[in-house]
Structures are given as structure tokens and as C-alpha cells.
Amino acid sequence: MSLENQIRVFRWVSILEGISFLVLLFLAMPLKYFFDLPQMVQVVGMAHGILFIAYVMGAFWMYKPLNWRKRTLIIAIVCSVVPFGPFYIENKYL
Structure with missing residues (x-):
């Protein structure tokens, strides 16, 4: 895979991971905590977990x-656990 494609894939993973964390x-x-609706956490939490692992591996x-x-x-790994962190990495280092 070319470097441009690697960067493109990691950029998308970074953006999606950041969005999933914010959601x-x-x-x-x-x-979940104010309206007693835990289903959204189950779905978004699973997606975020997968994207988090993909981000760190990326x-x-x-x-x-x-x-x-x-x-x-x-810095890239620490930013994975900070809200808006993946957007900073995507903007500054990619």
C-alpha cells in the first residue's frame, strides 16, 4: 500500500474514532444516565471500542x-483518550 493510501486510511480512522468518542x-x-436508555451506549460503545483499537494500531x-x-x-496514543484529540493528530501530523 502506498504512503498516500496509508495516510488516507489512518486519517479516516482518526476522524471516525474522534466522532464516535464525542457521540x-x-x-x-x-x-444512559439521565433518561435511563442504555442501548445507545452499547451500540456506540462497541463501535468506539473497535475504532479505538484501529486508531492505536494505525x-x-x-x-x-x-x-x-x-x-x-x-502524543498520538495519548490523544486517543482525550476528547477532540484524534482531530488534533489528524490536523497536525497527517
Whole structure:
């Protein structure tokens, strides 16, 4: 796979992971705890979990091709657990 395609795939995973995290935090969790509707957390939580794993694996996948320093890799991984973090990585490092 070419570097451009790798970046494109990781960019999409990053965006989708960021969106799923925000939906989980600001839509699904309030529905669960304020309106007693836990179904949304189950669905969005599963999707977010899969995308989270794909994002972290993607960060390791992009480490060498983009010549990231270890510090950049650590920042990318830490940003996976911060709201809006994946958007920062996608914007700054891709």
C-alpha cells in the first residue's frame, strides 16, 4: 500500500474514532444516565471500542512510514483518550 493510501486510511480512522468518542460522551452517556436508555451506549460503545483499537494500531502502523519520533507516537496514543484529540493528530501530523 502506498504512503498516500496509508495516510488516507489512518486519517479516516482518526476522524471516525474522534466522532464516535464525542457521540459516546455527549449523546450516549447522557441518554444512559439521565433518561435511563442504555442501548445507545452499547451500540456506540462497541463501535468506539473497535475504532479505538484501529486508531492505536494505525498510530503504530504510521510510526515508521512518517518518520515519527517516539514522542509523536506517544502524543498520538495519548490523544486517543482525550476528547477532540484524534482531530488534533489528524490536523497536525497527517
